[in-house]
Amino acid sequence: SVLAKKLGGDDYGMKKYIFVMLKTGTATETDSIKVSNIFKGHMKNIQSLAAQGKLVVAGPLGKNDKKYEGIFVFNTSNMDEAKQMLATDPAIQANLLEADMFLWYCSAALMEINNIHNRIQKKSF
DSSP states (O other): OHHHHHHTOOTTSEEEEEEEEEEEOSOOOOOHHHHHHHHHHHHHHHHHHHHTTOEEEEEEOOOOTTOEEEEEEESOSOHHHHHHHHTTOHHHHTTSEEEEEEEEEEEGGGGGHHHHHHHHOSOOO
């Protein structure tokens, strides 16, 4: 029960998050250097949000016909707070990515993923 409380879990060991599907945005930027710099900022923003405990997990998706690019899971159940976090992302700001957001109920153990990842990664972005 101590760990459940620390991670924000309910009696089932679950909690609410905001699950984000990132998809190709409406921008038509063709300058590859500019796009590369925007995505470098995107990665730095991911690292910053994760370090603050606001972003639980993120990652790219494989090629698909739905224009889905990746996912975010935010450590909040508040859509407005999640929108504020998305607004800090340079790729969102530049309309290279757009987001569909969903309230998601999942294991509170997901909150430990970054601690585990930091122990097993050999390189960082």
